[in-house]
Amino acid sequence: MSPKPIRKAVFPVAGLGTRFLPATKVVPKELLPVVDRPLIQYAVDEAREAGIEQMIFVTGRGKTGIVEHFDIAFELEQTMTERGKDLSVLECTRATPGDIIAVRQQVPMGLGHAIWCARAIVGDEPFAIFLPDELMVAREGGTGCMKQMVEAYQQVGGNLISVLEVPHEQVSSYGVIDPGVERGNLTEVRGLVEKPPVAEAPSNKIVSGRYILQPEVMRVLENQGKGAGGEVQLTDAMARMIGEEPFHAVTFDGNRYDCGSKVGFVEATLAIALARADMGDQVRAIALDLLK
Structure with missing residues (x-):
């Protein structure tokens, strides 16, 4: 029997983005551009490629711009049309009616709590989770x-x-x-360890910001107390599910950029720009000149 399809994805985007202040004082971190697309756009594009139909944004105060990014900007489009400008650049920002849903996390109580806030929308379906800070870029042709x-x-x-x-x-x-057992890019998960000492680490395979979870995780989170940092941790809930249901890791064939850090954000911007046919050569020449 085939497993239920993955139709829904949760994007926890309620964080304050304090590492990027003052840039994120009024602009959500998820809307900061990597070249000419905001971080959240890359994540949504990745979800669409995977066949996901409904995007659930767990937002907080000051984050309404994330939802508005995927709305139709009538004035902008009308002005562009009148000036003969190409509207295709906006196609990826248009959502089908009903495909974008926003719920609020009123209190910052951790990633697990943010995911739990989407429980009514997720319902009794397996679902994906995207951490937009983790920019995952496929290899060319992949x-x-x-x-x-x-x-x-x-x-x-x-x-x-x-x-x-x-x-x-x-x-x-x-x-x-x-x-546990490894088969190609699939590895059985027997446990999760948060930031282990190098000598005690059970592997060198790190968790990297993408998840597919069964709806039972919501019931685990419902009754779960606070963990590290005084927050409700998703890792704790997943650890409780290991052994109860099949649990595997997929080794991503591609590149990851940690856009939660300033250096990682710059690295991502440079990598994306260098890979672009319309600017790669110019950016490479600029970078080489700066490094002289």
Whole structure:
């Protein structure tokens, strides 16, 4: 029997973005552009590629611009049309009516709590989670991270997380998996360890901001107390589900950029710009000149 399809995705976007102040004082971090697309656009495009139909944004105060980004800007489009400008650049920002839903996380109580805030919309369906800070870029000619995960999910069902391999000396900065049987890009998950000492890390496979979870996680989160940092942690809820349901990791064939940090954001911008046919050569020449 085939597993239920993944039709819905949750985007926790209620954070304050304090690492990027003052830029994020009035502009949500998720709307900061990597070249000419905001972070949230990359995540939504990845979701659409994977066949996801409904985007659920868990927002907070001052984050309404994220929803408005996917609305139709009548005045803008009318002005562009009158001036003979191409409207195709806006096509990715238009959502089909009903495909964008926003719910509020009134109190910043952690990632697990943010996901739980979407419980009524998720209902009794498996769903995806995207952390937009993690910009996942497919290799040239390849497919996005979530599409790779959905293809794996169709084979094994259950719960899946995306992982990447990093040098062992870096594992203490991340959550890592305790791996079981490996089959191609799929690894059985026997446990999750948050920021382990290098000598105690069970693997060098780090959790990287994409998830496919069964709806039971909402019931786990419902009764879960606060964890690290005094917040409701999604990792704790997932750890409780290991052994109860199939749980696998998908090693992403592509590149990850940590846009939650300033250096990672600059790296992502440079990498995306260099890969663009319309500007790559110019950006490369500028970068080489600056490095002289």
